[in-house]
Amino acid sequence: MKKYFSFLITFYILFFPVLVQAETLKKVYMVLWDGCEDACRGFQDYLKAERVDAEIVLRDAKKRPSKIPEFIDEAKKMKPDLLVTWGSYVTLEMLGTERNELLSKYIRSIPALFMVVSQPVESGLVSALVSQGRNITGVTHLVPLIEQLQYARQVIPYKRMGIIYNLAETNAAVTVEQIKKYASLMGFEVLDRPVPTDKEMQPDPTTIEGLVADLAEKNTDLIYLGPDAFMNMYRDALTDAATAAGIPVFSASEGAVRNGEALFAFVHRYYNIGQMAGQKAVKILNEQMPAYDIPIEAPQRALLVVNMTAARNLNVYPPLPLIQGADLINIPDELD
Amino acid sequence: MRSLSLTHVLLSALLWCAAVMAFVGMNFTAFETASRDLQDSRLEMALMDLQRVFQGEMDKGSQLPHLKRVEASFSHYMAGDDDVLSVLVFDARSGRILFSTVGTQIGINVPYEWREKCRTLGSVFIEKTPKKETTGIPLFNTFNENEGCLVAEHKTMATQITHDQMRKTAFSATIRLSLFGIFACAVIYIFIHFKEASFMPKRSLYKAMVLLLCLLFIGIAVPRTVSSMLLSFEEDLKPNVAAKAQVITRIVQHQIEKAVNSGIPYSSMNGVEAYLERIRNKNPEVLFILLTDKTGRVLYEAGSAARAFDSDPRTGKISLRPGYYNVAEPVNLQDVSVGWVQIGVNERFVREKVF
Numbered sequence: 111m112k113k114y115f116s117f118l119i120t121f122y123i124l125f126f127p128v129l130v131q132a133e134t135l136k137k138v139y140m141v142l143w144d145g146c147e148d149a150c151r152g153f154q155d156y157l158k159a160e161r162v163d164a165e166i167v168l169r170d171a172k173k174r175p176s177k178i179p180e181f182i183d184e185a186k187k188m189k190p191d192l193l194v195t196w197g198s199y200v201t202l203e204m205l206g207t208e209r210n211e212l213l214s215k216y217i218r219s220i221p222a223l224f225m226v227v228s229q230p231v232e233s234g235l236v237s238a239l240v241s242q243g244r245n246i247t248g249v250t251h252l253v254p255l256i257e258q259l260q261y262a263r264q265v266i267p268y269k270r271m272g273i274i275y276n277l278a279e280t281n282a283a284v285t286v287e288q289i290k291k292y293a294s295l296m297g298f299e300v301l302d303r304p305v306p307t308d309k310e311m312q313p314d315p316t317t318i319e320g321l322v323a324d325l326a327e328k329n330t331d332l333i334y335l336g337p338d339a340f341m342n343m344y345r346d347a348l349t350d351a352a353t354a355a356g357i358p359v360f361s362a363s364e365g366a367v368r369n370g371e372a373l374f375a376f377v378h379r380y381y382n383i384g385q386m387a388g389q390k391a392v393k394i395l396n397e398q399m400p401a402y403d404i405p406i407e408a409p410q411r412a413l414l415v416v417n418m419t420a421a422r423n424l425n426v427y428p429p430l431p432l433i434q435g436a437d438l439i440n441i442p443d444e445l446d
Numbered sequence: 447m448r449s450l451s452l453t454h455v456l457l458s459a460l461l462w463c464a465a466v467m468a469f470v471g472m473n474f475t476a477f478e479t480a481s482r483d484l485q486d487s488r489l490e491m492a493l494m495d496l497q498r499v500f501q502g503e504m505d506k507g508s509q510l511p512h513l514k515r516v517e518a519s520f521s522h523y524m525a526g527d528d529d530v531l532s533v534l535v536f537d538a539r540s541g542r543i544l545f546s547t548v549g550t551q552i553g554i555n556v557p558y559e560w561r562e563k564c565r566t567l568g569s570v571f572i573e574k575t576p577k578k579e580t581t582g583i584p585l586f587n588t589f590n591e592n593e594g595c596l597v598a599e600h601k602t603m604a605t606q607i608t609h610d611q612m613r614k615t616a617f618s619a620t621i622r623l624s625l626f627g628i629f630a631c632a633v634i635y636i637f638i639h640f641k642e643a644s645f646m647p648k649r650s651l652y653k654a655m656v657l658l659l660c661l662l663f664i665g666i667a668v669p670r671t672v673s674s675m676l677l678s679f680e681e682d683l684k685p686n687v688a689a690k691a692q693v694i695t696r697i698v699q700h701q702i703e704k705a706v707n708s709g710i711p712y713s714s715m716n717g718v719e720a721y722l723e724r725i726r727n728k729n730p731e732v733l734f735i736l737l738t739d740k741t742g743r744v745l746y747e748a749g750s751a752a753r754a755f756d757s758d759p760r761t762g763k764i765s766l767r768p769g770y771y772n773v774a775e776p777v778n779l780q781d782v783s784v785g786w787v788q789i790g791v792n793e794r795f796v797r798e799k800v801f
Contacts, residue, residue: 155509421709430701
């Protein structure tokens with residue numbers, strides 16, 4: 111008996127910290143679309159820096175939509191303290207829109223945090239960025255359009271902005287309408303050119319060059335490459351024609367600047383998006399704040415990314431005061 | 447004149463002394479304030495530029511503890527500045543020093559008060575002890591969360607020495623100027639009351655002569671003393687003016703070098719004049735900022751450099767006028783000089799402000 115008691119006491123002393131930790135250890139279920147990239151790393155680094163006792167269960171869809179229902183089932187069974195989703199597609203598939211959130215196929219009972227969702231209101235995920243009405247919060251990654259237009263004015267004082275877009279894409283059409291609204295306030299002219307469709311009613315990429323030539327004829331100062339999947343797929347056709355015509359291209363995303371010939375973009379880096387999502391996660395996990403009380407935001411400071419090779423080809427350079435905070439990429443090998 | 451009593455003379459002498467003290471005091475305060483402003487703004491400018499560099503790197507997606515490469519910028523601004531004891535960055539969460547110009551400081555924790563004081567966006571914290579002064583500015587990430595703090599510790603001895611020298615100058619000038627007035631009052635009184643001792647035959651001419659001589663003496667001695675006092679103040683201020691000009695030159699040099707080393711042609715940069723003009727407007731002592739090419743040809747200019755230079759019509763040689771100070775740093779494109787940053791400072795800026 112004495113032996114039995116001493117064994118129990120030793121066991122308790124040895125495993126007490128483990129038992130306590132198991133009670134305080136939070137569970138975070140994180141669903142990714144295409145591997146753990148910068149935003150995912152930023153999120154994990156933040157939790158580590160804040161010493162949050164959390165176990166992060168990573169699930170990667172590897173770009174396969176069929177994986178999402180599996181993750182929904184697993185999350186429902188696991189009942190984590192927080193569900194984190196990456197990107198618009200994963201978020202909408204896991205949580206549904208505000209209208210259809212009550213459908214049983216979506217997750218409702220777990221506080222959710224999204225990151226890298228460009229338009230949470232427009233996509234129907236939430237009805238507002240503050241007091242969102244659902245137990246969801248998150249971090250958007252696009253710099254607001256009005257800010258993009260204002261920043262762009264500091265780089266190039268444009269009076270005529272051209273936009274070539276796919277009319278069939280809601281995002282692109284909405285963006286053009288918004289730009290037109292802001293144009294009257296900011297005092298510039300918008301020359302919008304929808305891409306004509308072919309016989310199969312699909313947008314015809316061969317017409318892009320002609321549209322750029324038309325914009326050049328109208329003395330366009332700048333072309334905007336917005337959140338438009340079709341135009342981003344054919345961005346090289348756009349930027350090549352624009353460079354040939356001497357018109358700079360201003361992009362809403364970094365990809366067209368980094369991997370293409372677009373001149374500049376104002377963006378938020380994914381690592382910072384992840385870190386900001388981490389900050390919100392700490393509020394939910396450690397401070398017990400409900401997700402619906404945490405506003406959906408984007409980082410405060412936008413980063414100017416400039417393609418210096420495109421700048422040299424166009425002989426258009428950003429003004430000196432903007433250079434210090436900017437990320438100047440694709441620097442030519444030979445400098446003047 | 448006959449009614450000139452001793453009381454009148456004493457009152458006049460006292461009034462003169464009061465005026466002298468007010469005048470010297472006003473100048474002393476102006477120069478002493480300028481000396482402190484130069485010291486504070488010099489550190490603040492360097493720290494704010496470093497803050498932009500750190501925050502810019504964080505905006506690009508780097509974490510503060512991983513910004514070791516930015517540490518090299520410390521020496522760029524602080525090299526040759528004997529007043530700076532150390533420049534360091536500490537982590538806002540733990541208070542641990544991440545980088546420092548003094549290797550032994552790395553890893554140790556800063557006082558808790560520093561962490562508390564260095565938290566607010568747009569604030570500068572200053573802590574003074576008898577031997578050193580600490581200036582710190584917070585570092586914020588892209589979503590305005592306090593990540594760390596950039597701190598410079600510097601000696602207060604130089605400021606104290608300047609202050610003491612200025613006090614000595616002011617004291618000696620006050621004594622000299624007061625004595626001139628007292629002496630003039632005494633001369634007027636003695637010569638008018640003891641006219642029998644006079645060798646001058648005509649009374650009116652004699653009075654006029656005495657007055658004229660006294661006025662002449664005051665007219666020569668007072669401006670000379672005032673001028674020597676101002677020159678002495680300016681001499682005391684010189685090290686501060688020079689150190690700040692050096693910091694401004696390095697900030698401009700750093701900015702221009704980033705641009706040219708990123709592919710922007712040195713001769714066709716945008717917005718340079720506006721950038722230089724902004725710096726000039728913030729710093730009243732800066733007369734001009736020039737960016738020249740290798741041969742000295744001016745490419746960009748803010749302010750007027752012509753005022754600071756004299757040119758010899760025979761030889762065509764250009765030289766700096768007294769009262770102006772010039773600092774130059776090269777602009778390097780991949781270690782090859784493509785031009786110069788030149789900053790001209792008006793050493794008499796306090797005098798011009800006062801008068």
